[in-house]
């Protein structure tokens with residue numbers, strides 16, 4: 001059945017056939033017994049299908065892998081222990097010593113850390129590009145560039161990259177495009193449908209939605225993903241546990257309704273923040289004055305739940321402000337039912353040297369807010385009472 005997109009979050013490709021169980025059962029098992037030795041040998045040789053050992057595959061995890069592939073519009077999904085496990089597996093599969101990775105000018109702090117590690121250990125270099133125009137992108141591609149790594153919206157500056165433009169340039173040169181789709185979720189943006197090659201997710205965020213799982217997902221072409229599963233994933237082993245896969249299957253059923261509410265709430269809060277005298281600037285894809293508004297209208301369904309903003313004042317003012325919040329929790333991560341606030345320069349992106357951070361547009365006055373599912377007026381009232389201390 002070719003379901004409409006919202007239904008795919010609930011009814012994925014693999015209908016549960018386990019005694020009619022509505023939810024996919026949790027196969028909490030490390031291994032699978034073979035009916036006879038010869039069958040074990042056949043499974044290892046890849047001659048017959050069937051599970052062997054949960055690092056190589058597990059029915060609950062596979063149901064999630066099928067579900068994410070269906071909602072991203074890709075051929076095959078794979079689940080990992082974390083978003084970083086997914087990103088490191090994909091980048092390991094795409095590179096060899098001496099290669100180069102070209103990234104957006106702004107990536108999550110630990111992705112930056114991974115790129116540093118790859119350079120130190122395997123001489124795989126990386127550089128950052130604004131990617132505002134095709135010409136700019138072409139100039140930054142080197143003969144040894146083995147992939148493009150794109151965050152859009154970029155964490156935490158909320159700048160947007162034109163995926164259609166990136167795909168056009170990448171195809172001219174035969175370079176695969178990897179998109180970290182964490183901030184949008186497949187509900188707001190589907191990079192594979194725009195011609196990108198691989199999508200990665202920190203499933204910890206919107207896909208889970210309830211702040212109770214750390215997980216990662218990747219989706220791409222069948223051949224590439226099968227090869228990745230049989231090599232990097234199998235041998236490095238950063239796999240997802242069956243219970244986490246079950247929680248993610250559950251969380252994803254409500255992703256479309258949650259994303260609608262996150263976006264609605266965020267749009268209202270964005271407008272209020274923009275009017276407040278203690279706020280310097282607001283960065284949100286749902287803002288009609290966002291510098292990449294045209295691209296947003298082309299590739300995103302709505303602005304999503306993350307707003308970044310800067311306040312008037314130094315780091316002491318920032319800390320004073322966030323310490324004053326009551327409903328809003330000071331925590332990294334995003335995409336949860338609870339509204340969360342964090343300070344990128346000293347938290348999620350503190351690993352990036354200050355000079356680089358400045359180039360990415362992350363200064364000390366920047367604050368990132370992940371708008372939750374509460375009543376928006378409660379969120380705003382909390383922000384407002386804390387912003388008052390800046391006026392004082």
Ligand code: LCS
Nearest residue numbers: 082083084108155182202204332333348
């Ligand atoms: N990609 C993006 C865009 C992220 O924001 C994160 C985590 C990751 C990948 C890594 O995923 P994980 O391994 O944590 O599942 N971002 C975080 C953040 O902004 N606050 O806390 C974690």
